[in-house]
Amino acid sequence: MSFPDKMDLENERVLKLIFPHGVPSNLRGNPELDYYLAKLGTCKVDQLKKEQTRLGDETKRILDQTQELAISNYKTFITTAENSRSIFNEFQKAEDQVDTLINKLPTLSEKCEQFLKDSAELTEQRRLNSTTLHKNAQLLEILELPQLMERCIREDRYEEALELASYVQRLGQHQGHLIPVVHSIVRSVEALWHTMLVQLVAQLRMDLQLPKCLQIVGYLRRMQAFSDNELKLKFLQARDAWLTTCLEAVPQTDAQQHLTKTIEITRINLFNIITQYRAIFPDDESAKSVSLKPLQGVSCNGDRLFQAWLHNKINGFLSTLETDLERGVNSIETVLGQCMYFGLSFSRVGADFRGLIAPIFVRIVCNKFESTIAQLNANFEQELEKFTLINKVTLHSRKPLDTTAMPSSEQKTYAPPETLLDFYPLAALCNGYLNALNELRLCAPFAVATDVTNCLQQSLQFVAQRVLAFYRQEQQAFTGNERETFVKLCSCFAYDLVPYVQRCIHGVFPPQSITVNLGISLLQLEQQQLTFLQQHQILEPLKHLLPTKVLIPLTSALSAEATSAPIATEG
Known part of the structure; x- marks a missing residue:
């Protein structure tokens, strides 16, 4: 065991003797206590016996000195105590304020950081404002792009408007997603672009010449709005x-x-x-x-x-x-x-499209002719109802129809037979036929020749039926003179009106012209009964009322006449 360890052990023993209940807490670790114990170790027995007395005297002396010092310097002690109390209170306040400061430091730190950010933004805005002021002219040009394009559209300066739209489109592709103002300008120009598109299409609805049409369609192609x-x-x-x-x-x-x-x-x-x-x-x-x-x-x-x-x-x-x-x-x-x-x-x-026009005119001409003939039939029926044979004197005598002995000058004329003047219903009917054929002659397509012939055939058959009905209604009251006049009426109808109508049909539709168009001979035309009236069918109701004589067939009687008849205008 070393020497210091032996000394510590002895000191412990001495302390237990001095303080059997334990060392007070205020003396533990005190270096003076160790020094005093070391000093006691050097004392002799007599000294140790006197040590208690000496300590008592020393304690008394120190107490007296302390009392004397306190009495003589009590003011200082009082002042010191007050100052200590005051200092203590101040330290308490300082501690509270420090605690408050510590609590508010995070908020202050946040405020400072926010201030730094706001300051940076203000600095950036100031820099932007300075840059904006410096480039004011260029910015005004960009901001006025919508107004400029609107003016170009209003003044029909489409070339410049297209260039502006193209420039704004490129500007929007580069800066539109970053700068709101540029995005707004792009949207305004797009709206004006649609307005220009509508205006260009609307101009195509106007009276335009070819150069203007080419120009407008060129603009539309450049706009690429349509395929x-x-x-x-x-x-x-x-x-x-x-x-x-x-x-x-x-x-x-x-x-x-x-x-x-x-x-x-x-x-x-x-x-x-x-x-x-x-x-x-x-x-x-x-x-x-x-x-x-x-x-x-x-x-x-x-x-x-x-x-x-x-x-x-x-x-x-x-x-x-x-x-x-x-x-x-x-x-x-x-x-x-x-x-x-x-x-x-x-x-x-x-x-x-002339091939589509012809059927329309053929149908209209045919319908118009049929309507006219239907009206003539109705008028004839009304006139026949008012017609009377009482005291009727015939002033014109009819001649037998002999085309072989007829001079060529008479063949070429189309004057109606004078015998029709003695019978007003037949004369009015003949005039109606002539008016209808004259109107048809101005526009007489060969396609209606058969329809016209059939219409006249049916009309003449209707007339024959009406004359027969008139005879059956009035025959019992006929006198000899009236019966003779009625026979003349039937003869005038059969031998004058029917052949004359046939001649007028061939005047409008010359057989030679029809044969040329159809590529057939005149004989075949007669055999097919094209443009030829069927005389026997027409006169069938009146055959027992007609005087006995040989009827000359219309086909043979009019064959020679057709060679000299004028050619009708082909529609």
Whole structure:
């Protein structure tokens, strides 16, 4: 064991002797206690015995000195105590304030950080404002782009408007997602772009010449708003709307004027539209040859779109033509000539539709003639009811029909027989036939020759039936003179009116012209009874009332006459 460890053990023993109940807490670790214990270890026994007394005296002396010091310096002690109390209170306050400060430091730190951020934003905004002020002129130019484009559109300066739209589109692609103002400008310009698109399409609905059409469609192509087929469709729709507007502006009070004006407007404007379409879309091969057959299942593509549109326009014209002809026109031959010129002019664009016009005129002419003959039949029936044979004197004697002995000058004339003047119903009927045939002669297509002949055949058969009914109703009251006059009426009808009507039919439809068109001989024409009245069927009801004589067949009687008859105008 080392020497210091031995000393510590002894000190512990001494402490237990001095403090049997344990060392007070205020003395533990005190270096002076160790020093005092070491000093006691050097004392002798006598010294140790006196040590308690010495300590008591020393304690008393120290207490006396302390009391004396306290009495002599009590003010200082009081002041020191007050100062200590005051210092203690101040330290308490300082501690509370420090605690409060510590609690508020996080908020202060957050406020400081927020202040730093706000300061940075303000600094950035100030920098942006300075930059904006520095580049004010350039910014004004960008901000005024929508107003500038609107002005260009309003003044029809589409070239500049397209350049502005292209520039704004590029600007939006680069900066639109970053700068709200640029995005707003892009949206405004897009709205004006749509306005320009509508305005360009609307201009196609106006009266335009080819250069203007090319320019407008060029703008539409550059805008790339429509595909090629859609652009064709839009062009045709717009031009169709303009053509429809022009046609709707034609007055419809007079059918002749309406039809004439419609033909003129349709021919000129439709031809212009076709020319414009071919110039604008030169690669469309379908526009070079137009089929006028009905289109079924046509899809909206470029190769059939133009055909379908033109087919629809021609059908619309044919519908208008048929409607106005049915309403009644003053001069069918004039309208026919205009229509044929219309169809012929369209042959230059591969759309000759004269073959569709002819059936309409044939049907209208035939219907009109049949309507006229039906009215004549009704008028004849009324006149026959008012006709009387009492005191009737015939002033004209009829001659037998002998075409072989008839001079050529008489064959060429178409004056009605004078014997008809003695019988007013037959004279009025003959005048009606002549008016109907004269009106037909101005526009007499060979296609109606058979229908006209059949209509007159039926009319003459109706007349024969009415005359027979008149005889059955009045025969019992006939006197000898009246019966003779009635026989003359029947003879005038059979031997004068019927042959004369046959001659008029051949005057309108010359047999030689018909044979040339049909490619047959005159004999075959007679055998087929084309344009020839069937005399026996007409006179069948009156054969027992006619005087006994040989009837000369109309076919043989009129064969020679047909060679000298004037040629009717072919419609």
